[in-house]
Amino acid sequence: MDSSYGNPSVAGDTLGEERHTSEDCLPCDIYRNILRLMSHLSSEELDRLERLAFGIREFFSERGHNIGTALDQDPSFREGERGRSGLARSMMQSALAAALAAVPEFGLDTGDGGVRVVRSIDRGYSRHYRMLSTKEHEGAFRILSSSDGILDVADDDSMFIEESWVLAYTLDQNNQVEHLFVAQVMDRLEGNPGELVLGPEYMLAGRPPTGDGGFQPTDEDLPMDDVDEDETGVADAG
Numbered sequence: 001m002d003s004s005y006g007n008p009s010v011a012g013d014t015l016g017e018e019r020h021t022s023e024d025c026l027p028c029d030i031y032r033n034i035l036r037l038m039s040h041l042s043s044e045e046l047d048r049l050e051r052l053a054f055g056i057r058e059f060f061s062e063r064g065h066n067i068g069t070a071l072d073q074d075p076s077f078r079e080g081e082r083g084r085s086g087l088a089r090s091m092m093q094s095a096l097a098a099a100l101a102a103v104p105e106f107g108l109d110t111g112d113g114g115v116r117v118v119r120s121i122d123r124g125y126s127r128h129y130r131m132l133s134t135k136e137h138e139g140a141f142r143i144l145s146s147s148d149g150i151l152d153v154a155d156d157d158s159m160f161i162e163e164s165w166v167l168a169y170t171l172d173q174n175n176q177v178e179h180l181f182v183a184q185v186m187d188r189l190e191g192n193p194g195e196l197v198l199g200p201e202y203m204l205a206g207r208p209p210t211g212d213g214g215f216q217p218t219d220e221d222l223p224m225d226d227v228d229e230d231e232t233g234v235a236d237a238g
Contacts, residue, residue, distance in 0.1 A: 039163060039184065041202060045122040048103050049182060052118070053204035055099025056169075057177050060091065064175040067091060088171055089114070089133065096131055096167075102209050118167060126160035128153050129182055134168040136179065143168060143196045148188045150196065166198065180204045 041049070067087045070077070077083040096116055100106055107119035109128075118129040130150055134141045143166060153162045164185040172178040184199035 039125055039161070041182075042123050045120065045127075046202065047207070048105050048120065049202070049204055050207035051209045052096075052099050052103050052106065053180050054206035054208050055102050056092070056095045056180065057206045059095035059098055060171075060175070060177045063091065064171070064177075067175040084175075085133065088175065092131060092133075092169060121160060124160055125163055126155075126158055127163045127165050129165045129167040131167045131169075134166075134170055134179070136170060141168065141179070141181075141183075141198070141201065143198070144193045145188055145196050146193045148194070150185055151188060166196070168201075180206070 067084065070087055071083060093114060093116055096118070097108065100108055100118070105120065109117040109119060111117065116131040118131070120127045120129065132143055134143045136142075150164050150166075153164045155162055165182050166185060167182050168180070169177055170179040181201040181203045183201045185196055186199050187197040189195045189197060
């Protein structure tokens with residue numbers, strides 16, 4: 001979802017133009033609220049995220065082909081996207097854990113259903129980056145959500161401003177990381193399922209760490225989780 005989410009342009013009241021109702025202007029209001037409420041990542045935070053992205057991309061570069069190998073074990077595994085999306089999510093969980101070894105400034109929380117949340121403190125902000133798959137649709141990224149639980153990050157005892165973000169990804173047809181970005185979660189649109197309203201994306205190409213603390217791949221088996229996450233992309237594996 002780009003920074004012009006919802007197209008903020010609104011028709012005026014000149015002759016021949018139709019006056020918009022308050023319902024028509026809902027996307028405009030959402031966009032204005034995004035601009036008013038969104039925070040910005042510091043250069044230090046962006047550097048940490050780029051190092052994390054480098055480790056994730058390196059992990060998939062070495063092991064992403066194993067997703068296709070696993071799917072080839074039985075024709076039924078390729079029926080629909082569920083098999084591929086489950087393997088992709090498991091590998092992304094392992095990639096995230098391995099990549100965090102090179103970014104000690106970040107913490108990691110594991111929630112129900114295999115949810116992974118990266119924690120960070122950045123100049124007075126406490127950010128929670130939830131790892132989620134997304135889907136690019138007509139030039140925008142969409143993440144469907146069955147609940148607004150991702151917005152519930154308030155901590156009355158915290159000295160910091162608590163924020164909810166996504167660490168979102170798509171995979172290409174070769175099971176390599178295609179898009180990887182973070183974006184602040186601003187709201188959730190009601191629906192069945194609903195959809196997360198995101199601020200502008202910070203696209204992460206990945207940058208190797210300096211010094212000796214590089215990415216170290218792991219030979220651990222991929223974790224398999226049977227319980228779906230609360231938030232999923234339109235297509236889990238991109």
